[in-house]
Amino acid sequence: MxxxxxxxxxxxxxxxxxxxxxxxxxxxxxxxxxxxxxxxxxxxxxxxxxxxxxxxxxxxxxxxxxxxxxxxxxxxxxxxxxxxxxxxxxxxxxxxxxxxxxxxxxxxSATARRYRYRLDTAVAPDPFTARFTWHRPGPLSVGRMRAAASELTGEHDFASFCRPPQPPGASTVRTLRRLTVASDGRILHVVAEANGFLHQMVRSLVGTLIAVGEGRMESNDMTAVLQARDRSAAGQVAPPYGLTLEHVTYGRGPTRTAGLPPPPA
The missing domain is CATH 3.30.70.580 (Pseudouridine synthase I, catalytic domain, N-terminal subdomain)
Structure with missing residues (x-):
């Protein structure tokens, strides 16, 4: 060589x-x-x-x-x-x-990462998908969830949606390029794409969207949740087994500065 x-x-x-x-x-x-x-x-x-x-x-x-x-x-x-x-x-x-x-x-060198969270909304769980979905039966308002997702998209301080960063004082500002909610009937898909994610950020976003979909939070609460910079202001952390790292985006050439270091999702 x-x-x-x-x-x-x-x-x-x-x-x-x-x-x-x-x-x-x-x-x-x-x-x-x-x-x-x-x-x-x-x-x-x-x-x-x-x-x-x-x-x-x-x-x-x-x-x-x-x-x-x-x-x-x-x-x-x-x-x-x-x-x-x-x-x-x-x-x-x-x-x-x-x-x-x-x-x-x-x-x-990564410039973006995309995660998908799968919710099984049927009354009875499917044993063939149970390892990869969170069984959460009951009605969810997809419209309200989408409205909340729109409020969360963009560059924000996501301190309310993560565990305390390490090292202490590290930036919790991220650019959430995409946060979508879609149903294929039984399975509700939440897709999140960002330049970088904080620890448990995706699962915290999912838990918050569920709270909105169930009527326990309002879609217009999201600005206040972001401004609180307090984990207790957001919804619960969704369990890990519904989450999948789906895609990583890279630029045309290698770089050591593009993207942000990826803590656990």
């Missing part, structure tokens, strides 16, 4: 987060990153340092997670994908491995 410059490789991943303690590697618990590093180390004979677009919480799923690592040798990307899928088991799928542009970083 010219000048011995490490090559950057991109992994596109999907996983069922039900039995994982989130993405980030932790001692003595099962995590997606932990299992991926073990598999990569067996395959590559060195332990790579992974970067990920989203540090998903325990129980959160992904259909469009992106990770990256550097290697000093040219890798057969098709072989790497086959080998990883053979080692990781059915809960994690490596959908693609490719050589990335120099300087690419799955976390810092």
């Amino acid at each position: 010219a000048g011995d410059r490490p090559a950057v490789y991109r992994l596109d991943l999907a996983y069922d987060g039900t039995n994982f303690h989130g993405w980030a590697r932790q001692p003595r618990v099962r995590t997606v990153e932990g299992e991926l590093i073990v598999a990569l180390e067996k395959l590559l004979r060195f332990q790579p340092k992974l970067s990920a677009a989203g540090r998903t919480d325990a129980g959160v799923h992904a259909s469009g997670q992106v990770a990256s690592f550097a290697a000093t040798e040219d890798l057969d990307v098709a072989r790497v994908a086959r080998a990883l899928n053979g080692m990781l088991g059915p809960e994690v799928s490596v959908t693609r491995v490719r050589r990335a542009p120099d300087g690419f970083d799955a976390r810092f």
Whole structure:
């Protein structure tokens, strides 16, 4: 490799987060990153340092997670994908491995992330989708939820919709580019896209929209909730199992400044 410059490789991943303690590697618990590093180390004979677009919480799923690592040798990307899928088991799928542009970083090169939350509104739960939806039977006003979502879209201080940031004093301002509510009959879909998300922000947004849909909050309360900068002003935090990291957007070229560091969603 010219000048011995490490090559950057991109992994596109999907996983069922039900039995994982989130993405980030932790001692003595099962995590997606932990299992991926073990598999990569067996395959590559060195332990790579992974970067990920989203540090998903325990129980959160992904259909469009992106990770990256550097290697000093040219890798057969098709072989790497086959080998990883053979080692990781059915809960994690490596959908693609490719050589990335120099300087690419799955976390810092991202310009947007999109999450989808699924609510099962039917009277009886569906056992075939229960791992990926929050069963919440009962009427919800989609119109009121959409009105509230419109009030929350844009650049705001989302301190009311997250756990206290780390480090203390870190900015809680984010640009929520999209927050939509749509029903396909049984399943209500809430889709959120932003330049970056705070810890539990998506699930807090969902819980608040549900409170509006059930009539416990009003859509025009959202400005006051944002201005309060107080977690207790918003709705409950929706459970993790309904949430999926769906897509990560990257610009044309690598950058270490585009986007914001992604705390767990």
